[in-house]
Amino acid sequence: MKSGIIKTHASLLRQGIACLALALGAACAHADDYAMREDVSAFVEEIAARNGLETAPIYAALSRASHIPRVIDLITPPAKRGVRSWQRYRNQFLGSRHIGDGLSTWAQYENELRRAEQQYGVPPEIILGILGVETIYGNNKGNFETLSALATLAFDYPPRAELFRGELESLFLLAREQGRPPSSYVGSYAGAIGWPQFLPSSIRRYAVDFSGDGKIDFDSDGVDAIGSIANYLHMHGWTAGTPVAVRVRLVPGANPAPLIEAGIEPRLSQAHLLEAGIRPLSGAFPSANAATLVDLETPGMETEYWLGYRNFYVITRYNRSSFYAMAVFQLASALRTEKTSPFNHDGIEPPAPRAKSAVTRKASASAKTKPAKAKKPRKKAATRKKTRRR
Numbered sequence: 001m002k003s004g005i006i007k008t009h010a011s012l013l014r015q016g017i018a019c020l021a022l023a024l025g026a027a028c029a030h031a032d033d034y035a036m037r038e039d040v041s042a043f044v045e046e047i048a049a050r051n052g053l054e055t056a057p058i059y060a061a062l063s064r065a066s067h068i069p070r071v072i073d074l075i076t077p078p079a080k081r082g083v084r085s086w087q088r089y090r091n092q093f094l095g096s097r098h099i100g101d102g103l104s105t106w107a108q109y110e111n112e113l114r115r116a117e118q119q120y121g122v123p124p125e126i127i128l129g130i131l132g133v134e135t136i137y138g139n140n141k142g143n144f145e146t147l148s149a150l151a152t153l154a155f156d157y158p159p160r161a162e163l164f165r166g167e168l169e170s171l172f173l174l175a176r177e178q179g180r181p182p183s184s185y186v187g188s189y190a191g192a193i194g195w196p197q198f199l200p201s202s203i204r205r206y207a208v209d210f211s212g213d214g215k216i217d218f219d220s221d222g223v224d225a226i227g228s229i230a231n232y233l234h235m236h237g238w239t240a241g242t243p244v245a246v247r248v249r250l251v252p253g254a255n256p257a258p259l260i261e262a263g264i265e266p267r268l269s270q271a272h273l274l275e276a277g278i279r280p281l282s283g284a285f286p287s288a289n290a291a292t293l294v295d296l297e298t299p300g301m302e303t304e305y306w307l308g309y310r311n312f313y314v315i316t317r318y319n320r321s322s323f324y325a326m327a328v329f330q331l332a333s334a335l336r337t338e339k340t341s342p343f344n345h346d347g348i349e350p351p352a353p354r355a356k357s358a359v360t361r362k363a364s365a366s367a368k369t370k371p372a373k374a375k376k377p378r379k380k381a382a383t384r385k386k387t388r389r390r
Contacts, residue, residue, distance in 0.1 A: 034062045035060075046253075050175060062151060068144065072156065086346045087298040090323075090330065093331050094334060099335065101139070102132050105222065106124060106128055110225065112210065125335045126333055134197040138222055140184065145170075145186060146187050146193060153191065167200050170203075173200075180210035218230070242289070242310065243286040243311065244329050245312045247304065250279075267292070268291050269290055270285055273293070289309055291307040292312070293306075296323070356367060
């Protein structure tokens with residue numbers, strides 16, 4: 001009987017906290033379900049006991065969290081899996097905007113990128129490749145409230161509930177460490193935050209205060225993101241001065257399937273690859289180290305085959321997809337090529353020439369078609385209309 005009374009009092013306390021936490025004058029009947037649910041209560045009590053947190057602020061925060069149906073829609077795999085297309089995927093990240101904005105970002109943060117390479121061994125273009133693919137260099141960080149997105153996935157998406165409950169716990173710990181309300185974070189539908197799209201657990205584990213201002217800021221600029229991405233790759237085994245990937249060809253009759261099925265971690269020796277009919281497009285392999293064979297399929301086109309070395313595998317620790325890692329690498333290669341040379345030495349197609357602006361096209365056409373006027377005797381200094389180029 002005493003136990004029942006205690007449970008009743010605890011339930012009433014949770015409801016009272018939830019009601020008090022609602023926005024101005026909201027009625028208790030409209031309190032969000034999360035603060036009332038038994039599975040949420042068990043979660044709150046567990047993480048509070050494990051981390052020395054007070055329960056009342058956690059209940060109050062969760063009472064404000066909303067279930068977001070769109071989050072479930074976005075994370076749920078389609079019922080019918082679509083056809084993989086490398087070229088369709090690649091084209092999302094290798095267009096003129098990613099190249100142009102990448103070069104501008106490189107110029108803006110050149111000193112920080114150089115310092116990150118000196119400290120962690122990761123080249124500037126690789127850091128920019130990740131920033132470009134993730135958020136177009138901070139221009140598309142997401143607009144989902146992280147607390148609500150993670151609560152939705154932690155308590156209403158059973159296939160990955162364990163993962164997202166861990167991230168929700170990390171969010172509360174991160175908020176305590178940074179002195180911020182848990183509801184103040186904004187990012188992707190999956191709970192990734194800021195320029196580099198780190199999950200809360202990754203922020204706590206790998207983020208660095210690269211600006212030296214005493215805090216980690218992934219919202220307002222790219223300095224901490226640059227250092228944190230470099231640190232993340234370094235901690236996962238990035239090796240300076242070694243190749244990422246190289247395109248290869250198959251000799252007639254070669255069967256790549258067993259090599260691909262060996263997995264994404266580089267385990268295939270050069271001797272094994274040669275014996276299986278894998279050859280460099282020209283010259284020799286750039287490294288004698290073990291590699292993985294990556295197939296990039298596009299319907300109606302010949303499949304591309306690449307060797308991915310240890311650094312390629314490290315990029316897949318950021319996002320476990322060979323398409324993702326190759327998009328990062330090719331964007332990085334295109335940025336390096338554009339910055340340093342008109343020629344491409346890495347087997348990556350250079351980006352298409354950027355289209356001229358309307359003003360430039362008009363000026364160009366006018367210059368070609370407008371007939372020259374006969375010169376008149378000069379009575380005063382001639383004036384010439386200038387065309388502004390953008």
